[in-house]
Amino acid sequence: MKALRLACFLLAGLVASAQPLELLSERSSDGDLEVVGGFSGGRTNGFIPRAQLMNLPSVTVTNRNDLEVHRPLVYTGIPLDDLFGLLPLAPGIDLVTAVCRDKYAAVYPKDYRQRHQPLLVLKLDGKDYADWPSTPSGARMAPFYISYGKFVADPKLTAADVEEEARIPFAVVTLRFDRFADTLGRLQLTNATGATRDGETIALGQCLACHFSGASGGRLSGKPWLVLAAWAKAEPDLFQKYVRNPRQVEPTSRMPGFPNYQAPALSSLQKYFSAYLVQSVGEP
């Protein structure tokens, strides 16, 4: 292994069979996990060799209907929550975001992790990442996937008829570790109620995967949160039409759209984004 080993963290509390977790300063193989964010000692990134991850205590669960490949799958992996105890994180880091090769991102705040116990999958049906299947649309799922033994949507979180969705990113290459209050927390409204609060729940749950604000969310779309907010405020009807069916407004749009969203969901999203614009830049 040519990569320079900058740091080697011996971790207290690990079971005797586990190897100490190392952060390399560069990638040693395409199966390594990049970690980015706030680490103790001021470090902001590193790579965990796959072999190190494979040596950590893991769990094996069977999902009777994997939502990505639509058949039963056996996962062996590490609960995302466990990584918090294994990495040398700076104090207060409580949010993990999985970033995919195409810059799609899935956010996992603490309450979501506690409700659903997402698993960083290392083996699928007992197979190493080189032998993983593709998704039905032909995309590579490797090197990392995140899923659940069984995902049960929380009925209390149903906002404007939109159910809580399973966050199941594939082709994950990086995990980001941040403080919720410094990142996602800034996208929350200070005084939202009713439909506006529902819109916040939907936006943070669905739109953030491809739209970003600072270090929060995914960069797949290239379009930042404030641009969405400006649209919502200036063109409320067009915004709602676009979200439901982007190509009806912009024939070349690459956004998949949300054809299942009904009027309450669309109008609550519009309310959230325009309130966010006012909160962050003031009344125009």
Ligand code: HEC
């Ligand atoms: C799977 C990724 C994805 C998700 C999820 C997604 N978007 Fe998009 N969005 C895109 C892409 C890609 C574009 C750029 C479209 C283009 O120009 O081709 C875009 C563009 C937009 C635009 C137009 C911005 C502009 O300047 O052209 C709006 C408005 C928008 N999205 C709103 C939303 C809202 C609201 C949500 C959540 C309900 C959402 N998007 C979720 C991928 C996504």
